[in-house]
Amino acid sequence: xxxxxxxxxxxxxxxxxxxxxxxxxxxxxxxxxxxxxxxxxxxxxxxxxxxxxxxxxxxxxxxxxxxxxxxxxxxxxxxxxxxxxxxxxxxxxxxxxxxxxxxxxxxxxxxxxxxxxxxxxxxxxxxxxxxxxxxxxxxxxxxxxxxxxxxxxxxxxxxxxxxxxxxxxxxxxxxxxxxxxxxxxxxxxxxxxxxxxxxxxxxxxxxxxxxxxxxxxxxxxxxxxxxxxxxxxxxxxxxxxxxxxxxxxxxxxxxxxxxxxxxxxxxxxxxxxxxxxxxxxxxxxxxxxxxxxxxxxx
Numbered sequence: 122x123x124x125x126x127x128x129x130x131x132x133x134x135x136x137x138x139x140x141x142x143x144x145x146x147x148x149x150x151x152x153x154x155x156x157x158x159x160x161x162x163x164x165x166x167x168x169x170x171x172x173x174x175x176x177x178x179x180x181x182x183x184x185x186x187x188x189x190x191x192x193x194x195x196x197x198x199x200x201x202x203x204x205x206x207x208x209x210x211x212x213x214x215x216x217x218x219x220x221x222x223x224x225x226x227x228x229x230x231x232x233x234x235x236x237x238x239x240x241x242x243x244x245x246x247x248x249x250x251x252x253x254x255x256x257x258x259x260x261x262x263x264x265x266x267x268x269x270x271x272x273x274x275x276x277x278x279x280x281x282x283x284x285x286x287x288x289x290x291x292x293x294x295x296x297x298x299x300x301x302x303x304x305x306x307x308x309x310x311x312x313x314x315x316x317x318x319x320x321x322x323x324x325x326x327x328x329x330x331x332x333x334x335x336x337x338x339x340x341x342x343x344x345x346x347x348x349x350x351x352x353x354x355x356x357x358x359x360x361x362x363x364x365x366x367x368x369x370x371x372x373x374x375x376x377x378x379x380x381x382x383x384x385x386x387x388x389x390x391x392x393x394x395x396x397x398x399x400x401x402x403x404x405x406x407x408x409x410x411x412x413x414x415x416x417x418x419x
Contacts, residue, residue: 135411137161137418138196138278138347139363140356141320145170146179146199152186155195160356161347162196164225167212168203176208184219194418198254200225204234213238217245222252225280229255230262232272239273251275258282259289263304266311279312280349281305283322294325296332298339309344321345327352337362365413373406373413 142160144151146167155163165183167176187197199221201212205228216224224247226238238253253276257266263286270279283301287293292300305321312319321340324333337359340348347363350356365373376393380403383391391398 135408135415136196136318137364137412137415138318138320139416140350140359141196141280141347142350142353142356143170143200143323146183147171147175149182152182154353156191156193158353158356159360160195160350160353161360162198162222163192164198164200164349165221166200167208168200168227176202177211180208180212180215184215187216187219187221196222198223198225200227200256203228204237210241213241214245217242217247217251220248220251222250223254223278224251225254225256227256227258227282228262228285229257229269230259231265232268235269235272235276239275242275252277254278254280256280256282257308258285260286260304263307266308267314270311270315270317277317279308279317279319281308281320281322281345284325286322296335298336305343313344318346319344321348323349323351324355325351327354330354330358334358334362360416364416365409369409370413373409376402376406377410 138161140160141162141164142155142158143164143166144155146152146165147170152165165186167179167183171179183199187199199212199216199219201216201224202208203226213224224238224242226234229235235253235255242251242253253273255269255276255278257263257269257279258281262269266279270276283298283305286301286304290300290304298305309319321336321343324336326332333355337348341363348359350359372393376398379393380391380398383389
């Protein structure tokens with residue numbers, strides 16, 4: 122049923138999703154501009170970026186854009202309006218027919234919602250390659266993130282909705298995001314346990330590139346695969362932060378070479394630059410190289 126999605130995601134393939142840019146579905150010029158931006162992935166948005174009286178027209182425009190094949194290597198997704206809204210069902214049908222790389226579903230709080238979206242997509246004829254990306258953005262979603270992440274093999278990515286989470290928590294937006302760290306950690310744990318990718322939330326001040334880069338670094342250190350963005354100016358610094366640095370790549374190669382040499386020589390102890398190397402370090406090193414290859418393929 123979802124063989125393509127399953128083989129590409131659940132079995133360890135690494136796909137570059139450093140920068141994932143929201144593009145307003147009602148803005149034709151923005152959709153055209155996205156064809157030349159260096160973002161790894163695009164979210165063509167039918168939800169927050171589109172006024173209620175423009176939803177139907179934007180749906181047609183976004184579906185045509187997603188089906189056009191005009192975005193090159195970029196992963197193209199469609200964010201539908203949330204479950205329970207007047208536009209949700211029509212959005213899902215249009216997205217299924219367009220066949221994007223994924224359908225981004227906001228306000229996902231339960232495994233049941235994921236399964237309902239999956240059934241609706243399949244009933245509408247969505248191709249196997251069209252995945253589900255679930256946005257987790259409420260306290261309930263954080264507490265049930267494990268069930269959400271494991272609800273379907275078609276679900277491949279969790280997306281943090283940090284603005285809504287802060288609103289629900291009555292929290293302030295502060296440097297370091299201390300009020301959100303528990304929620305971020307719960308979602309990360311759920312994603313990693315289920316083998317799914319996970320994207321950090323947006324940074325709201327598009328003029329503050331210093332603060333934005335600091336938050337990218339924090340997200341990378343936490344373990345996020347990339348970050349969702351609201352402005353093209355955020356793409357390049359985000360790509361740089363979430364890509365392996367040259368020294369990371371060099372060290373990864375050194376670790377793998379040392380470990381493989383020790384195996385051939387029958388040695389049980391491996392050290393690199395004075396540090397003990399185990400299987401887990403080798404797995405990390407191989408992932409660094411796989412991500413570097415994915416980025417280079419861009």
